[in-house]
Amino acid sequence: MPTALGPAPWARTPAQERPADRxxxxxxxxxxxxxxxxxxxxxxxxxxxxxxxxxxxxxxxxxxxxxxxxxxxxxxxxxxxxxxxxxxxxxxxxxxxxxxxxxxxxxxxxxxxxxxxxxxxxxxxxxxxxxxxxxxxxxxxxxxxxxxxxxxxxxxxxxxxxxxxxxxxxxxxxxxxxxxxxxxxxxxxxxxxxxxxxxxxxxxxxxxxxxxxxxxxxxxxxxxxxxxxxxxxxxxxxxxxxxxxxxxxxxxxxxxxxxxxxxxxxxxxxxxxxxxxxxxxxxxxxxxxxxxxxxxxxxxxxxxxxxxxxxxxxxxxxxxxxxxxxxxxxxxxxxxxxxxxxxxxxxxxxxxxxxxxxxxxxxxxxxxxxxxxxxxxxxxxxxxxxxxxxxxxxxxVLGWAQADARRAAQIAAEAERNNPGAAALAPGFEYRGDPDAPTIPVIDADYWGAPGTGEPCPADLGVEPRYQERCRETVPQEDPSATVLLLGNSHVHHWATAVEQLARENGWRVVTYLQPGCLYSTVEEQDYPEDCATWLEGTGPVIDAVDPDLVLGQGTRTSTTGEELTPGAEARLRELDARGVTFVGLRDTPRFEFSPPRCAQENGADDPACTTTGHPAVNTPNPLGPLADELAHVATVDMGDLICPEGTCRPVVGNVHTYWDDDHLSIDYVRTLTPMLAQRLAAALAEDGVRLPGLP
Incomplete structure (x- = not known):
């Protein structure tokens, strides 16, 4: 407030203000x-x-x-x-x-x-x-x-x-x-x-x-x-x-x-x-x-x-x-x-x-x-x-994480004996592992991930720059015995672990062209049209550039209540067949309204709330089947009976979590499915007179 010395510093005008008051x-x-x-x-x-x-x-x-x-x-x-x-x-x-x-x-x-x-x-x-x-x-x-x-x-x-x-x-x-x-x-x-x-x-x-x-x-x-x-x-x-x-x-x-x-x-x-x-x-x-x-x-x-x-x-x-x-x-x-x-x-x-x-x-x-x-x-x-x-x-925090990592490594080292996964479904299988062995994958920071995709596609493939972002060479081979292209979304990607294993064993080259949430169909049928448009536009040019012996993709689309082969997907497959491109459509995996591994972790794998029966994608006619029978270069593989044995989708099979969330298979369970996938791929391709090196 004003005093006998004049106005307070904050009330003075700039002209009245002394530098010392600033x-x-x-x-x-x-x-x-x-x-x-x-x-x-x-x-x-x-x-x-x-x-x-x-x-x-x-x-x-x-x-x-x-x-x-x-x-x-x-x-x-x-x-x-x-x-x-x-x-x-x-x-x-x-x-x-x-x-x-x-x-x-x-x-x-x-x-x-x-x-x-x-x-x-x-x-x-x-x-x-x-x-x-x-x-x-x-x-x-x-x-x-x-x-x-x-x-x-x-x-x-x-x-x-x-x-x-x-x-x-x-x-x-x-x-x-x-x-x-x-x-x-x-x-x-x-x-x-x-x-x-x-x-x-x-x-x-x-x-x-x-x-x-x-x-x-x-x-x-x-x-x-x-x-x-x-x-x-x-x-x-x-x-x-x-x-x-x-x-x-x-x-x-x-x-x-x-x-x-x-x-x-x-x-x-x-x-x-x-x-x-x-x-x-x-x-x-x-x-x-x-x-x-x-x-x-x-x-x-x-x-x-x-x-x-x-x-x-x-x-x-x-x-x-x-x-x-x-x-x-x-x-x-x-x-x-x-x-x-x-x-x-x-x-x-x-x-x-x-x-x-x-x-x-x-x-x-x-x-x-x-x-x-x-x-x-x-x-x-x-x-x-x-x-x-x-x-x-x-x-x-780092010590805690390191301790969990060591524990996970020890468990992984014993996985072949203690965690057979899908191998436990074979007739006459007898479990010889530790009775109290932990279920894999061990839930830690690495659990929240998907299979790797490898390096960007090399320039010699000739993929156009606007499509290059989604093109990856997952398994490179200088002189491949065959080239396999994984085409689709995360429901194709979660099979990459098994495909990579087969590729390394048999000298295949594996290329992926994937976009999360996108279906190999039309833009109108996408849940995320803006995200999928460029990817979908590039499917044809990428197939031409890669020139694969086999395109492996999603054959159907499931939900928690149904399954379908969309008209757009059918049109795409008819186009591939007319071009002579061999396509195997993997029947989509069941989707749930809850996370089976979370349920098992919180309530125990035997809790009935963690198990689903009667899913429309299990033990029912495959919607892609009639089209695959009609077209010479289109086949389909159904792994549903190995994911949900006897029509029951359990969170754990053979001491391995089948899923890592509500609709994606775990890396570890897919790894145990590799021999079965090889057999069914070989059988599906044989019907169309196609054989990939190394398949039974």
Whole structure:
């Protein structure tokens, strides 16, 4: 307020301002913003627990982080002090990591004790991604749906996506300030205008990117750091502008309340699912900006009277801890109760417990470590603390993974004796393995994979560049005895293990041209027309280029309730037959409404809930059969009786998981099917007068 010495520094016009006063514009604790931080995180918690919707609270949290970060660096720039980026980075992560590490280790204990073994390896790897601040990219690559209705299957580390984005920005933003400092020294410019231009460019570029990418691939973009930079840039622009703004008291009161009410209501009034982080995120961010601009109104009617109150400011101090602990508690509860969402009473309990844990962790862990003077005496000591924090997670996680890998290798070494798989279906088979031998594949991080595809097709094949991406030489041979082309989708690909084994034994060359989710038919019959169009267009040119002795593809298409040979697929096969190309259609594998291996892991392989009988693709006429009988170069192979013996689809056959999810065969079971596949391929081809070298 005005004094006998003249107006306060933040109220002076640029003409009145002394250079020495400039840093003071960007200094000072903002209690109402600290209270706002708590409200933002509380919104996240409440919406996660009760509404399972996006509140915009995370976006506000990111904006506030950039706001305070920018104030800190601008003070240094205006005062001409060194930025000391290395020490800054070490100090920031020394401050952030202890509570994060404590949460990660606690969550790992919960995972080991209470979570299905089927998921442990995935969550363990995400713990590592979280502590190294790359969890957002791990989730994006894994194509996680942030808006999934059932949170019980979500990662207990999923909330670390925003902290990872924040950590990445804490590395990037100081570089921008350092670059601005160089420009200011070189041209004798003021820091604020230079930074305004820099962050304005980031804001516009990132916002445009966010809007475009959200419309095209929202699931990936939600976790994409590039699509979030504009939110931080807005916080930085706000920090640059607010010290020069001085709205009247009445306007401050209106701005404060309007911003708070708008911020609370955004998730209720607008179903933002699928829209974040595009332009719609401007709503909660502009709402928070209004509260920040309102600042300290000096009025008893101002919203700052609430936000700057002692209890709310202290809870604001615990906001980081609250965000950390609430999500693993929620997900663990849902896993234990096997529920998709929390109920009203349990939700209230979860929020109260989260608040208590957050306050305790802040008081007894975060605050003492903030006051710990030893690390601050040198950059080396800060580095030691950061490295120790990272090691506290990395060492046990990597050790745990290594122990599981050794166990899996030991089990695999005994698989021929203990895990016969489909060989156990042979008449007179007698099991001679260990009675308590584990079922394979062992469920670990490697379990969530598909057979390899090999190297890109070599140039000598002459495949056109636009089709080259999906063309792979899976088994190369300099002088092949035969060439086999695998053509289709993942339901063809999961047979690659057996085909590769036969190829290496008999000197075949194997080429794959695969596109997940696409059927060898017409674009109109695809579930994903845009993804399949180019692949489908390339099937003819690739067949011409490869000139295979045999095309092995998907013969039919199953669902959980039926099976069909589509008109488009029939037309394609008639075209191949007219060209004299030999095609063997593998009858599609049964699909289920649940994951047989997960069911077996959680309930036991003998649980009736894990077994399916009467599937329409088992022990029923093969829809491809009549066409195969009619066409000279088209044959079909049905392996259904070996996948579902005697019409019963069991999750385990011969101590091997038959499937690795709800519709794909496991690599290990396909390997045990290799001799049977060879016999049936030979028989099917013999009917058409074709023989592949090495087949019986």
């Amino acid at each position: 840093p003071s514009r960007f200094s000072g604790f903002r209690p109402e913003v600290q209270g706002l931080r708590f409200v933002a995180v509380l919104l996240v918690v409440v919406y996660h627990v009760f509404l399972d919707r996006v509140s915009g609270g995370v976006d506000i949290f990111l904006l506030i982080s950039a706001f305070f970060l920018t104030l800190s660096f601008v003070r240094k720039l205006e005062a001409g002090r060194p930025l000391a980026l290395g020490r800054y980075w070490l100090h920031v992560f020394k401050r952030l990591l202890p509570l994060a590490v404590l949460t990660i280790l606690g969550t790992l204990v919960l995972v080991a004790l209470f979570y299905p073994e089927f998921d442990v390896a995935r969550w363990r790897s995400q713990a590592l991604a979280s502590v190294f601040y790359v969890e957002n990219w791990a989730l994006a690559v894994a194509q996680v749906d942030y808006y999934a209705v059932d949170d019980s299957g979500s990662s207990p580390f999923q909330h670390f996506w925003s902290l990872s984005v924040q950590g990445q920005v804490f590395l990037l933003w100081p570089v921008i300030f350092a670059a601005a400092a160089v420009v200011c020294r070189r041209f004798r410019w003021r820091p604020v205008p230079v930074l305004a231009v820099a962050f304005g460019a980031v804001f516009v570029g990132s916002l445009v990117f966010s809007v475009v990418r959200t419309a095209g691939d929202q699931a990936f973009t939600y976790f994409d750091t590039r699509a979030r930079l504009w939110e931080f840039a807005l916080g930085s622009l706000l920090a640059l502008a607010v010290p020069y703004l001085n709205p009247a008291r009445g306007l401050r009161v209106v701005l404060g309340w309007a911003g708070l009410v708008s911020m609370v209501l955004v998730g209720v009034l607008v179903d933002v699912q699928g829209a974040f982080p595009g332009w719609i995120a401007l709503w909660p961010l502009c709402s928070a900006a209004a509260v920040i601009v309102a600042g300290s109104s000096g009025s008893r009617f101002g919203v700052d009277r609430i936000l700057a109150s002692g209890p709310l400011v202290r809870l604001g101090d615990a906001a980081y801890a609250l965000y950390l602990v609430h999500w693993p508690l929620l997900i663990t509860y849902l896993v234990l109760r096997d529920r998709p969402v929390a109920g009203p009473r349990s939700g209230v309990v979860l929020i109260v417990v989260s608040l208590v844990l957050a306050v305790v962790a802040t008081r007894w862990v975060e605050n003492p470590l903030k006051r710990w003077a030893w690390p601050e005496r040198s950059a080396r000591r800060l580095a030691v603390v950061v490295v120790v924090c990272l090691g506290l997670v990395a060492v046990p």
